[in-house]
Amino acid sequence: MAWIVFIALAVLTIGGALGVVVTRNVVHAALALLVSLIAVAGVYLVLFAEFLALVQVLIYGGAIIIVLMFAIMLTRSADYPRITDNKQWPLAALASLAFLGVLAPSFVIDRVENTQSQNASFEGIGESLFTTWAVPFEIASLVLLVALIGAIIIARSDEEEG
Amino acid sequence: MPATILLAISLGDFIWLVIALFIMFSALSGVVLSLTWLERKVLGRLQLRLGPTRTGPMGLMQPVADALKLILKEDIIPASSEKALFWVAPIIVVISAFMIWVTIPGTQNAVIQNLDLGLFYIIAFSVVGILGLVLAGWGSANKYGTLGGLRAAAQLISYEIPIIMVAISMAMLAQSLDLREIVNGQDDYIYFLIQPLGLALFFIAGLAEVGRTPFDIYFAESEIVGGPFVEYSGAHWSVFFLAEYINTFAIAALTVILFFGGWSGPGLTGDWGIIYFLLKVYLVIMVIFWIRGTFPRLRIDQLMAFAWKVMVPMSFLTIVMTAVYQFYGWPAWSLTAMSTTGLVVVGIVIYKKMTAPSKLVAETRSRRAALEAQRRLPATGGGD
Secondary structure, eight states, X not given: OHHHHHHHHHHHHHHHHHHHHHOSOHHHHHHHHHXXXXXXXXXXXXXXXXXXXXXXXXIIIIIIHHHHHHHHHHSSGGGOTTXXXXXXXXXXXHHHHHHHHHHHHHHHSOOGGGGOOOOOOHHHHHHHHHTTTHHHHHHHHHHHHXXXXXXXXXXXXXXHHO | OHHHHHHSOXXXXXXXXXXXXXXXXXXXXXXXXXXXXXXXXHHHHHTTOOOOOSSSGGGTTHXXXXXXXXXXXXXXXXXXXXXXXXXXXXXXHHHHHHHHGGGOOSSSSOOSSOOTTHHHHHHHHHHHHHHHHHHHHHXXXXXXXXXXXXXXXXXXXXXXXXXXHHHHHHHHHHTOSOHHHHHXXXXXXXXXXXXXXXXXXXXXHHHHHTTOTTSTTXXXXXXXXXXXXXXXXXXXXXXXXXXXXXXHHHHHHHHHHHHSOTTOOSSOOGGGGHHHHHHHHHHHHHHHHHHHHHOOOOOHHHHHHHIIIIIHHHHHHHHHHHHHHHHHTOOHHHHHHHHHHHHHHHHHHHHHHHHHHHHHHHHHHHHHHHHHHHHXXXXXXXXX
């Protein structure tokens, strides 16, 4: 049963990802991305990682796609649905090949016994996040802060020049 | 656990689930009918009218007649619209509205699938509904629609933050994200008594989240003629309408669960508590209708400024207050005191904002009067 669900979700994920690349309309690409991301949330559910699945829906399915749509609607890129190629494609191809190279060994090396489902309860995640991994957690929030300040500086510098 | 539903489900459980979902769907549709009738009646009374009276006793058949009209109406799809998006948008909105209800408990047992992360689940899926509005606005290929979609995205994302923050602080009080546990945690005192600031923030942000007056900015009829819904008609439009009322009911139900002790009340035990639950929810709904009948609509810049300058900092303060109270184990009244102080600050800010335009007018008038008086003085002095 788990296999059937997983295969259905995998088809949705890959189909959505293909849709993002193949479709010539930016808004349709965003929707395809949504399908793919929600299907990944489903994969997390199959792996008994409920918290991760909900975070996936909240952050990727909700916030990120909406911000993406917001950007598409504010710029006029939706008016030019035919332009999908640019000069970066060799670089993109290289990057995705390199990523595949990183992923491929994990298919070959069988690590099933190491990745047995640990009981990743919500309380457990919170506790280890704020005790064992407290420093990386704080650094991550610092990175976000830097990004926020950077965004403000970029937005403000335009204002001063104009 | 949702994972167990997917993987290890027996046929009996599956059939029960389907029946439960069917009951939920019917019950919510009934609720929507009752809400439309109630809203028209209450608004009528507030405006010294009678509201619907002709169809059935006290106009009770009015929502049925409305529903029939909507279904029979021609469903127009604009020629230049994105057909697929135009179709998908209402479905996304209504699905997210219904999915929230899977885990909202009416009583200890009256819940389809209680989740350990119930509150988090509700927040996660309510965000997805926003996307439907944005897509509807963009897909209908209409300037007002696109404007409305943009407004919806900006408004709903902004007000999502205070909702999440207040929800987190209530979960901290109950030490659980399970909605049943949150209600059980209010056995001694309801959370409204120790966190009134939280209630104010949650309720205001909730109104903004479902787009009720004074926050109905993304479909403001007098400005952008319906926003994302401008091109929708007939059955498609009624789906949006359905989702809006279900979401209103959900916000009222969450307010009751988080702050007013859900189904608990004196006298009734067990599943009879649903009477108290519905009573409280409909009381909150009446307040929402009352606000609609009394307040004018905000402007979009006022709305965003209020979200980021008042709601978000105050909701962070709510978390800090609750954390301090929980960590040091202070008595309950200390949190009440802190929270009430915050509430007073919010009240003062809102009052100042509301009276600012009239004060500006009065100031300008007095200045003009002073100037005219000054001008008249030399004129009378220099004349004969």
